[in-house]
Amino acid sequence: xxxxxxxxxxxxxxxxxxxxxxxxxxxxxxxxxxxxxxxxxxxxxxxxxxxxxxxxxxxxxxxxxxxxxxxxxxxxxxxxxxxxxxxxxxxxxxxxxxxxxxxxxxxxxxxxxxxxxxxxxxxxxxxxxxxxxxxxxxxxxxxxxxxxxxxxxxxxxxxxxxxxxxxxxxxxxxxxxxxxxxxxxxxxxxxxxxxxx
Numbered sequence: 375x376x377x378x379x380x381x382x383x384x385x386x387x388x389x390x391x392x393x394x395x396x397x398x399x400x401x402x403x404x405x406x407x408x409x410x411x412x413x414x415x416x417x418x419x420x421x422x423x424x425x426x427x428x429x430x431x432x433x434x435x436x437x438x439x440x441x442x443x444x445x446x447x448x449x450x451x452x453x454x455x456x457x458x459x460x461x462x463x464x465x466x467x468x469x470x471x472x473x474x475x476x477x478x479x480x481x482x483x484x485x486x487x488x489x490x491x492x493x494x495x496x497x498x499x500x501x502x503x504x505x506x507x508x509x510x511x512x513x514x515x516x517x518x519x520x521x522x523x524x525x526x527x528x529x530x531x532x533x534x535x536x537x538x539x540x541x542x543x544x545x546x547x548x549x550x551x552x553x554x555x556x557x558x559x560x561x562x563x564x565x566x567x568x569x570x571x
Contacts, residue, residue: 375425375427377400377423379463380465380466381465381466382466382469383466383470387420387421390525391502394414394498395498397426401445408447410447411528412444412445412529414441414524415442416441416521417441420440422459422462422463423458424441424457426457427454428454429455430453438457440458441456442456469499474503474504475507480511485542487505487508488538489504490536490537498531501540502522505567513551519570520569521567522565523550523568528563531557538556539556539557541553552566
């Protein structure tokens with residue numbers, strides 16, 4: 375089945391936040407309520423629309439995918455696989471990531487960043503934006519661009535919260551990083567970024 379996406383801001387690739395939002399809406403509409411143990415992987419930068427399949431985890435072997443989301447529902451393990459198709463993206467959405475970043479408080483010494491709840495953005499947009507800002511302030515590579523690579527969370531991100539924090543806990547050769555994600559002072563999982571030069 376085909377999913378139609380849009381570009382965010384001046385980007386020319388499908389933003390990971392768009393994939394998260396689209397798939398969460400899709401799963402809810404298909405009756406997958408109260409899913410848990412989410413593990414989302416992004417295999418490569420995607421520039422076209424995507425096809426998807428929802429499978430049981432044992433059906434994944436031998437299947438090719440560009441992005442995948444594993445999750446648990448009613449005691450069973452499932453996976454959504456996304457594969458880029460040849461359908462070009464024709465839509466674009468205004469996305470002012472800087473409006474999120476300018477509201478953050480960054481602590482370079484302990485490699486953390488905080489955002490108090492703001493309106494007009496989804497939780498995943500806020501999370502990815504502040505994590506990117508943390509990387510740029512703490513690691514600040516001479517070249518390259520940080521990309522959202524993986525998300526491991528216990529439950530889907532809530533829409534209502536007061537405080538969002540990321541603590542950078544691992545940076546392997548400053549090319550692959552892991553950050554602990556806290557919502558309202560509770561650790562809810564990890565976010566991973568990779569540096570593409």
